[in-house]
Amino acid sequence: MSSIQPVAEFGASITAEVSKAIVGKAVVIEKVLAAFLADGHVLLEDLPGLGKTLLANSLATVLGASFKRIQFTPDLLPGDITGGYVFDRNENAFVLRKGPVFANIVLADEINRAAPKTQSSLLEAMQEKQVTLETETYALPKPFLVIATQNPVEYEGTFPLPEAQLDRFLLKLSVGYPSLAQEVAILHSRITRQKDAFSLTQLSSVADFTALQALIETVHIDPDLERYIVDLVAATRADRRVLVGASPRGSLALLKLSRAYAALNNRDYVVPDDIKHFAVEALSHRLVLEPDFWMRKNAAETVVAEVVKTVPVPVLKQ
Numbered sequence: 581m582s583s584i585q586p587v588a589e590f591g592a593s594i595t596a597e598v599s600k601a602i603v604g605k606a607v608v609i610e611k612v613l614a615a616f617l618a619d620g621h622v623l624l625e626d627l628p629g630l631g632k633t634l635l636a637n638s639l640a641t642v643l644g645a646s647f648k649r650i651q652f653t654p655d656l657l658p659g660d661i662t663g664g665y666v667f668d669r670n671e672n673a674f675v676l677r678k679g680p681v682f683a684n685i686v687l688a689d690e691i692n693r694a695a696p697k698t699q700s701s702l703l704e705a706m707q708e709k710q711v712t713l714e715t716e717t718y719a720l721p722k723p724f725l726v727i728a729t730q731n732p733v734e735y736e737g738t739f740p741l742p743e744a745q746l747d748r749f750l751l752k753l754s755v756g757y758p759s760l761a762q763e764v765a766i767l768h769s770r771i772t773r774q775k776d777a778f779s780l781t782q783l784s785s786v787a788d789f790t791a792l793q794a795l796i797e798t799v800h801i802d803p804d805l806e807r808y809i810v811d812l813v814a815a816t817r818a819d820r821r822v823l824v825g826a827s828p829r830g831s832l833a834l835l836k837l838s839r840a841y842a843a844l845n846n847r848d849y850v851v852p853d854d855i856k857h858f859a860v861e862a863l864s865h866r867l868v869l870e871p872d873f874w875m876r877k878n879a880a881e882t883v884v885a886e887v888v889k890t891v892p893v894p895v896l897k898q
Contacts, residue, residue: 584799587617587792588846593783594642601638601778602631603769604762608755611861612639612727614844616789617796618836620750621706621726623691623865628731630755636687636727638778644785645684646721652694658701662711676713681705684721684786688728692738699745702726706748723790743824743868750833751858752865799839801850804894809834809855815887816867822883824868833862852893860884 595609602609612635615622624632633649640647650661663679680686681702691699705711709720728749730741746752758766770776809831817825838854845854864880873879 584795584843584848585846587795587843590784590788590792591617591844594639597642597780597783598635598638600769601780602635602755603766604758605631605635605755608753609635609639610844611751611753611858614837614840614858615750616643616723616725617793617840617843618750618833619723619725619793620833620836621728621748623746623749623752624727624729624755625732625752626729626755627757630757632727632729632755633687633689634778635755636685638780640685641780642783643685643789644782645723645725645789647685647687648680648683649687649689650680651689652691652698654693654695656694656698658698661698661701662705662713664713676718678718679711681711682718682720684723684725686724686726688726690730691728692730692741694739696739696742699739699741703745703748706745721786723786723793743866746865747827747829749865750837751861753861796836796840796843799842799848799850801835801839802894805838805850805852805855806835808852808891808894809838811891812855812859812887813863815891816863816884819883819887821870821873821879822867823870826863826866830863830866834858837862856888859888 591610591613594613595606598609599606612622616639624635626632637647637649639645650656659679661679661681663677663682665674666677667673668675688702705720705724706726709722709724711718711720726749730738773779812834813826813828813831816822816830819825834855837858838850841854841857842848842850860881863884867880867883869879869883
């Protein structure tokens with residue numbers, strides 16, 4: 581057995597189990613799992629009712645991770661997320677009450693409904709994996725992963741995420757509608773279960789998961805592919821439709837995701853298709869377009885897709 585095979589076996593079993601709840605979305609599940617193995621956060625932008633919350637909850641159950649859901653609303657305060665010090669009459673002192681951010685997997689539901697001040701309370705947690713309260717800094721559990729959701733059709737009463745926060749998401753994904761056959765399977769599954777809730781089996785533990793995350797660091801990537809990643813990201817900065825291109829954090833995102841995806845496919849080395857597989861989802865949300873392209877649907881995704889087609893792919897040297 582290769583040193584990376586446990587990651588591939590883990591990915592296959594987790595995807596199969598979560599697919600019992602999220603029918604027909606194995607590719608989406610695998611991409612979220614790759615982001616988690618790469619120790620990154622995921623933004624799910626899609627219509628209501630397509631299983632974004634169910635996906636987060638199902639993954640937490642199967643991975644054996646602690647899970648907290650935060651419903652973002654306009655009146656939500658930063659302390660509602662991070663927690664704070666409250667006066668305890670029994671102790672006659674201020675004691676720390678940790679907020680829901682202290683969990684392995686945190687679902688930030690409809691994140692763009694909260695005010696910017698509240699949104700920013702997640703910035704330190706997502707980047708440094710810690711929370712500062714008063715003068716004290718507290719480490720978050722390991723792993724610490726955020727799945728945020730937002731609905732693209734509901735613009736009233738929402739606050740668009742700032743570029744600095746978008747840049748902290750490793751991936752931006754869309755779940756999408758199921759096919760007609762898959763939707764029939766969803767109904768049949770509900771009839772068979774005779775209840776709304778799913779009974780999923782825990783297949784892992786936090787310790788197992790962090791061990792597999794460490795294995796991702798052993799996946800080899802050729803220097804030519806490192807340059808390929810940089811060329812892709814640099815091309816987004818040179819495109820005439822782009823005001824601000826992807827940052828070096830975008831290059832790091834492609835590096836981490838391609839290594840995780842290679843491991844999930846039982847390879848201890850990266851190939852160009854691993855990088856292409858994540859280019860649109862890893863880079864499009866990091867672009868700031870010129871004003872003329874703001875209202876064009878999927879404009880950023882189109883830019884990245886065209887960049888992938890035009891940037892030369894490295895070939896093996898004879």
